[in-house]
Amino acid sequence: MGQVTPPNHEPVSGNIAHDIARIKKIFDRSSDIIFREFQIGGSQGAAIVFLDGMVDTLIVDTDIMEPLLRYGEQMTQKSGLTLTGLESLLRKQVISASQISTSGQIQDVVDHILRGDTVLLIDGVDKALYISARGWGMRAVEEPATEAVIRGPREGFTEDLVTNITLIRRRLRTPQLKFEGIQLGRLSKTDVAITYLDGIADEALIEEVRKRLNRIDIDAILESGYVEELIEDSSFSIFPQINYTERPDRIVANLLEGKVAVLIDTTPFALFLPVTFFEMMQASEDYYQRYVVSTLIRLLRYMFLIIALLLPSLYIALLTFHQEMLPTSLLLSAAASRESVPFPAIVEALLMEISFEALREAGVRLPRPVGQAVSIVGALVIGEASVSAGIVSAPMVIIVSITGIASFIIPSYSQAITIRLLRFPMMILAGTLGLYGVLLGLLFILIHMARLRSFGVPYLSPLAPFHASDMKDVLLRVPWWGMTNRSTETGKSNPRRMKGSLRPRPPRRGG
Incomplete structure (x- = not known):
């Protein structure tokens, strides 16, 4: 295999011909990259750059190109803006896409193109605008294929990280739910989200997950199994020490126990940790x-x-x-x-x-x-x-x-x-x-x-070491009103699950 050419770390020059030439050199022999050059206001040179198949062309046409071509001449004639002011006006008043950011580095331009964003370059402006117009094909939310559902939600994770985050947000409508984003893989740059409930998950556990994930230095992360093997405690053990699931309700249930989940883009399987042997014998339907x-x-x-x-x-x-x-x-x-x-x-x-x-x-x-x-x-x-x-x-x-x-x-x-x-x-x-x-x-x-x-x-908790309060949910499963506390090992920060006693009290007979 040939050596991969690293992206250019130089800043955006503001000379549109020069910047496009550098981007073309970086994406040499890539037939899916699109360059569309045009003029704003009849005189101001500009260009958009994106990857074919990674963007929604309808958003590019209606939210980017149409406003720029229709209102460009009016903006330059009426406002007498400087080039820097033009860039700010385009970002704040003209382009109707919901997410826009700016940067002045070619490295950032390359990263945003590969992420599926549309990059706008303006002649004379030493910054690039990154417009979110992602629109690649993805699988719809459907019932998990590997986990049969008898009673419970029939929604399963997909290969899109944003969709999976939304499925969890729908079930936990609280600002305590946190998603910390990182990227793993020198070439794949796979988006990964560390998920936990602030105030319930132990801070030491969260920090340990961060440290193990940030330690990963590999070419690509293609599936959650890569991450599982790279962060587990005992790599040579035959027993799994991290569990995975396609079901959002199962992830939410474990977050409520004080655990941490790891969501990985391009795979429908989410990891949650820590786990014990007895938890591996439990199903959501329980x-x-x-x-x-x-x-x-x-x-x-x-x-x-x-x-x-x-x-x-x-x-x-x-x-x-x-x-x-x-x-x-x-x-x-x-x-x-x-x-x-x-x-x-x-x-x-x-x-x-x-x-x-x-x-x-x-x-x-x-x-x-x-x-x-x-x-x-x-x-x-x-x-x-x-x-x-x-x-x-x-x-x-x-x-x-x-x-x-x-x-x-x-x-x-x-x-x-x-x-x-x-x-x-x-x-x-x-x-x-x-x-x-x-x-x-x-x-x-x-x-x-x-x-x-x-x-x-x-791994054998709560049997070894023995925690009598946690035995309510091992071989037996007591009623919900009896499980007032979270697991001793993972619920140290906030052990109480419910307030008071919720045991049903039948009405008294007689007058």
Whole structure:
């Protein structure tokens, strides 16, 4: 790759021919840059510069070109303005675009052109006017594709940062909501917004987020995953320490808990931090439906989390090393089904699990209608054919199917992938050391999780360290009137969520 020519840092000269020549040199071999030269008042030379496809040409025609061409002659004849006064009058009275700024550096001219603004150059004026006329095509606000909504708002983030900020503003109409803008990427110059609630989020957490983001020095930021890997606490851990979502309501809920969100232009996924293991097991719908239903669903999730991680390992360990722990009838049935299988249980399980993961990945990568058919038909055909050919046993197909279903119940996709990956070393430990290997693997996982931090917050909080007040929203979900305080770890600046007791009081009977 050739070396990228850095933009010119010289000031705007006021000689329109010279400035345009410098801009053309910087944008050499760029066919999408448009130069439109004209005259204001019949004698004053001017030019607009913009990138084709990045601006709304209707705004350029009606709010910039038409006023300049129509009223230019009257302005110069009636007011007898100096060139500097002409620039000020154009900005304050003539151009009807909503956002206009000025600067005298070629570097700023280049940056604004690349950002989608229209640049106005006036002959004899050593400043450029930057007029906001951005109008590139963007996706409409629609239901999130990766987070199914049962009950709740059906709006999802888009790839436009301004739209995403607006979706959050609609839900939090308070001046306490702050958006701090920075740019990341030497070439992409991607707009990033640090989002938090002033007075609720801990100032130390906000400063730490600022410091980690400002430390990033990379060519380009193309998606939120870049930022996630560059700012997380433990890069080599398999567990996600920053969560992401497409749902504005979920971001708002976490902001109200004292957390910080990071919105990134060109991606619909917003990051929020810090997070804990137990928060990864929670879904937005837990707070939109009755607390009894939410509690039962959470208990179901944790039960299937254990199944997704341990079921194949326990099956391998029991069949290989601990047959005496199985009931006689079940042992005889399993032995009969494995009579024609040429592989030990560990090899059989690894073959089936790897095949299942390959089918799942193929279903994700293919077009949606084709992918669903391939994953379903592939699983049925391969499973039935493998049993008929005596390569795997029928109980193993059942074990792998239940395990696959269990992994789909975990709400966080990144956490579900972690459990899916941990399943393989657990199976190897079970095939070599039996239940002792399973116990050893669990101890290693728990010790690693206990050492993890997400922006200073312990990953197993509020269980380790134990916070009794926060246990209302872990395995159980108490009614809203019972959750009077925010999380101990993230709500230190403003721990109280509601005023007084909002517990419903039924009317008294009798006179």
